[in-house]
Amino acid sequence: MSNVTVIDHPLVQHKLSLLRDKNTGTKAFRELVTELALLMGYEVTRNLELVETEIETPVCKTRVKTLANEKLAVIPILRAGLGMADGMMGLIPNARIGHIGLYRNPDTLKPTGYYCKLPPDVEERDVIIVDPMLATGNSAIEACRIVKEEGCKSIRLVCLIGAPEGVETMQQAHPDVDIYLANLDEKLNDHGYIVPGLGDAGDRLFGTK
Numbered sequence: 001m002s003n004v005t006v007i008d009h010p011l012v013q014h015k016l017s018l019l020r021d022k023n024t025g026t027k028a029f030r031e032l033v034t035e036l037a038l039l040m041g042y043e044v045t046r047n048l049e050l051v052e053t054e055i056e057t058p059v060c061k062t063r064v065k066t067l068a069n070e071k072l073a074v075i076p077i078l079r080a081g082l083g084m085a086d087g088m089m090g091l092i093p094n095a096r097i098g099h100i101g102l103y104r105n106p107d108t109l110k111p112t113g114y115y116c117k118l119p120p121d122v123e124e125r126d127v128i129i130v131d132p133m134l135a136t137g138n139s140a141i142e143a144c145r146i147v148k149e150e151g152c153k154s155i156r157l158v159c160l161i162g163a164p165e166g167v168e169t170m171q172q173a174h175p176d177v178d179i180y181l182a183n184l185d186e187k188l189n190d191h192g193y194i195v196p197g198l199g200d201a202g203d204r205l206f207g208t209k
């Protein structure tokens, strides 16, 4: 089964609490999501593999550690995932950015891709999929399926808040994907919103409600 890591760093928890508050406006919300993505990125990249190489400092030759695979890709799920892309890129600025757009097919109620642009060499990359809310898990499952179809070295899924339902379905569908959350909340309500959650992440990010 995939690993679920809840990042309980005090700064992450503090910023998440500010984010949840209904009185937090669009500008502050966007800034907080960026800051959270950056802070979480530090933990998400913690287990990237290192290799030893030899370099020469101005003083002498020495052996140092560098990333075994410098090819990373950050893939936001449109549209709310866009809010997390900048923060993650602040930490790994040489990563490429892919985009996956999904909508819910009204007939099948299944997430269906309407846009997908991935780096051409994605099969050589360690992929970090970002989406603030892991609710039913259906979008994350479909995004992982799409990325796996194109090929990649590994996938990490980073969400700010997860619902137990979404985590479970995600684990069943993609047990090889590590999941990172700032918090695992109580449940989903009848409208598919996470409780207590933070409301609609896309609308709060982009001020569309």
Ligand code: URA
Residues within 6 Å of the ligand: 080, 133, 135, 192, 193, 194, 195, 197, 198, 199, 200, 201, 202
């Ligand atoms: N998407 C959101 O933006 N919020 C939720 O609570 C669930 C899904």
